[in-house]
Amino acid sequence: MSVTAQSDPENTCPNAFIEVAGVAKTFGKVRALAGVNLEVEPGIVFALLGPNGSGKTTLVKVLTTLLRPDTGTARVGGFDVIGQASEVRNIIGLAGQYPAVDENLTGRENLEMIGRLYHLGRGRARDRAVELLDSFDLSDVANRRAKTYSGGLRRRLDLAAALVANPPILFLDEPTTGLDPRSRLNLWEIIKDQAKQCNSVFLTTQYLEEADRLADHIAIIDNGAIIQQGTSQELKDCCGGETHVKMRLADRTQMQKALDALREIAPENMYQNPEMGEISFPAPDGTAVLSTVVRSLDAVGVELAELSLKEPTLDDVFLAITGHVAEEVPETDTSMKSGSG
Amino acid sequence: MLKNVSQTISDIGVMSQRDIRRYFRLPQLLITNIILNVVLLLLFNYVFGGAIQTGGVAYIQYFLPGFLVQSVVFGSTQTSVGISEDLSKGLIDRFRSLPMARSAFLSGRVVADTLRYLILVALMIAVGYAAGFRFQGGFFPAFAGVWLIILFGIALTWVGVFIGISVKDAETAQVAGFVWVFPLVFASSLYVPIETMPSWLQAFANINPVTPMVDTIRALSWGTSISSSLWKILVWDLGIILVCLPLALRRYRLLAQ
Ligand SMILES: Nc1ncnc2c1ncn2[C@@H]1O[C@H](COP(=O)(O)OP(=O)(O)O)[C@@H](O)[C@H]1O
Ligand SMILES: [Mg+2]
Numbered sequence: 001m002s003v004t005a006q007s008d009p010e011n012t013c014p015n016a017f018i019e020v021a022g023v024a025k026t027f028g029k030v031r032a033l034a035g036v037n038l039e040v041e042p043g044i045v046f047a048l049l050g051p052n053g054s055g056k057t058t059l060v061k062v063l064t065t066l067l068r069p070d071t072g073t074a075r076v077g078g079f080d081v082i083g084q085a086s087e088v089r090n091i092i093g094l095a096g097q098y099p100a101v102d103e104n105l106t107g108r109e110n111l112e113m114i115g116r117l118y119h120l121g122r123g124r125a126r127d128r129a130v131e132l133l134d135s136f137d138l139s140d141v142a143n144r145r146a147k148t149y150s151g152g153l154r155r156r157l158d159l160a161a162a163l164v165a166n167p168p169i170l171f172l173d174e175p176t177t178g179l180d181p182r183s184r185l186n187l188w189e190i191i192k193d194q195a196k197q198c199n200s201v202f203l204t205t206q207y208l209e210e211a212d213r214l215a216d217h218i219a220i221i222d223n224g225a226i227i228q229q230g231t232s233q234e235l236k237d238c239c240g241g242e243t244h245v246k247m248r249l250a251d252r253t254q255m256q257k258a259l260d261a262l263r264e265i266a267p268e269n270m271y272q273n274p275e276m277g278e279i280s281f282p283a284p285d286g287t288a289v290l291s292t293v294v295r296s297l298d299a300v301g302v303e304l305a306e307l308s309l310k311e312p313t314l315d316d317v318f319l320a321i322t323g324h325v326a327e328e329v330p331e332t333d334t335s336m337k338s339g340s341g
Numbered sequence: 342m343l344k345n346v347s348q349t350i351s352d353i354g355v356m357s358q359r360d361i362r363r364y365f366r367l368p369q370l371l372i373t374n375i376i377l378n379v380v381l382l383l384l385f386n387y388v389f390g391g392a393i394q395t396g397g398v399a400y401i402q403y404f405l406p407g408f409l410v411q412s413v414v415f416g417s418t419q420t421s422v423g424i425s426e427d428l429s430k431g432l433i434d435r436f437r438s439l440p441m442a443r444s445a446f447l448s449g450r451v452v453a454d455t456l457r458y459l460i461l462v463a464l465m466i467a468v469g470y471a472a473g474f475r476f477q478g479g480f481f482p483a484f485a486g487v488w489l490i491i492l493f494g495i496a497l498t499w500v501g502v503f504i505g506i507s508v509k510d511a512e513t514a515q516v517a518g519f520v521w522v523f524p525l526v527f528a529s530s531l532y533v534p535i536e537t538m539p540s541w542l543q544a545f546a547n548i549n550p551v552t553p554m555v556d557t558i559r560a561l562s563w564g565t566s567i568s569s570s571l572w573k574i575l576v577w578d579l580g581i582i583l584v585c586l587p588l589a590l591r592r593y594r595l596l597a598q
Pocket of ligand 1: 027028030031032050051052053054055056057058059
């Protein structure tokens with residue numbers, strides 16, 4: 001089987017496939033991975049989305065050669081993570097869930113050390129460190145020991161370290177956890193940029209919004225198994241319920257009149273909330289339904305206070321598939337949400 | 342092949358550079374350790390020097406060789422602490438994800454520790470000289486003696502590496518280090534002649550590697566005959582390395598379990 005064969009003819013990025021087949025890992029009595037199957041195309045941003053304890057870190061560790069699976073095989077860029085671990089290590093960069101920087105070295109020294117361990121050579125390692133310090137906004141603190149860095153600075157240094165070798169495949173385990181909103185946006189840009197350069201990014205996240213905004217392909221993991229995957233849109237289509245059209249009447253006494261008028265264009269299942277004067281129903285055609293609604297209600301003289309389409313979110317998808325909601329979204333995240341549409 | 346060898350050497354060099362920086366930047370690791378050793382040396386010389394009978398030999402002539410050995414034995418406990426710190430802080434995952442030689446993480450530490458022992462031993466000899474110590478056997482025995490101490494330090498460092506990678510937490514490593522190091526230092530010929538000990542302790546002191554190590558260094562620095570202690574300590578060094586190095590590498594590989 002050729003591992004460099006590409007399923008998508010448009011995708012011209014070479015050999016950065018990830019293939020996981022039947023990977024299981026048990027720690028004592030805890031079944032961290034229960035037979036994971038997965039394929040990730042080259043040159044895309046892939047998000048592994050799952051709540052705390054679902055097995056994300058364990059899978060990342062298997063793919064980055066840190067952990068041997070009990071059973072199953074995994075290939076990264078065509079190389080077997082067990083049998084060809086050093087080949088795999090040559091083409092990956094890793095930023096683990098917790099920043100791993102040497103506190104006794106300066107930011108610059110940390111990056112130079114990593115560069116030399118990737119065998120870039122002394123001069124190249126030095127130049128690359130300067131480049132990364134610059135692009136991660138770390139130049140000002142470059143000559144300070146990492147011990148004195150704040151959590152956010154450490155996280156950035158750790159991410160820079162993962163990018164030292166400009167690796168074809170970048171693994172980021174919950175990269176934005178604990179980042180302030182501005183750094184988070186920066187990181188999102190960096191991640192998208194990687195994909196533009198044909199580098200794959202395999203990231204894990206607990207945040208539905210992040211997966212939605214960033215990833216070309218999403219897999220949902222729960223209790224150590226991939227339970228659904230596809231593009232954000234595919235997931236919403238398959239499992240998130242449909243788009244709904246939602247309206248509020250200007251005068252709620254006109255409820256019955258409105259329902260009668262809509263009956264012709266709406267399917268059977270119309271939801272109504274007479275107290276609020278609200279009506280909603282599934283609208284698989286999307287925006288086309290809006291004008292129809294306006295016309296039908298206009299014809300019978302019903303006035304609208306509000307009319308909108310409600311798209312399904314990944315939250316709906318997650319809830320629908322797993323039967324439970326994803327992690328609580330922490331403070332920094334809510335502020336992000338209100339700031340962006 | 343040649344490329345592999347030179348890469349491995351470069352990896353070990355990079356890793357040891359990191360450890361050496363650590364020793365120079367954390368004063369409690371090297372500087373305080375040196376100061377402590379020097380202060381102890383001077384205290385012993387001037388406090389006990391007049392009181393303890395050493396059969397005509399100047400007191401510092403008697404105890405300095407033992408002090409040199411002691412300094413590397415205690416020094417090797419730092420190795421465990423450093424290794425276990427890297428493990429508990431997750432830095433090890435970063436290193437293990439890099440395409441560097443598998444042995445570089447551990448052997449880089451050993452190289453750094455070798456340098457640390459050299460600095461420590463050289464400084465103590467210098468202070469000893471100022472306080473009246475002399476290598477009476479001449480340059481070559483002195484030179485050989487220093488390297489024998491360093492070799493002993495390297496062997497013990499592999500014990501420290503093994504402990505550090507096994508306990509995975511710095512406090513435990515610290516305690517574990519002292520547990521095995523104290524009996525080695527005190528139940529040996531380092532502080533007192535073995536003949537003064539109860540017989541069961543003599544049995545231990547006789548097989549304790551610190552005893553032939555100290556005896557060898559004394560003989561070399563006094564210019565007396567070395568007897569069997571030289572090959573005993575060489576066998577010990579070799580034995581310790583042959584056991585602990587593979588064990589430590591095995592532990593390193595088992596981190597993937
Ligand atoms: N080294 C380990 N020893 C024991 N249990 C572990 C270990 N690593 C992970 N686990 C357990 O495996 C499960 C999956 O963990 P993890 O992969 O870290 O999940 P996530 O990254 O999605 O939060 C959890 O129940 C966790 O407690
Ligand atoms: Mg995790």
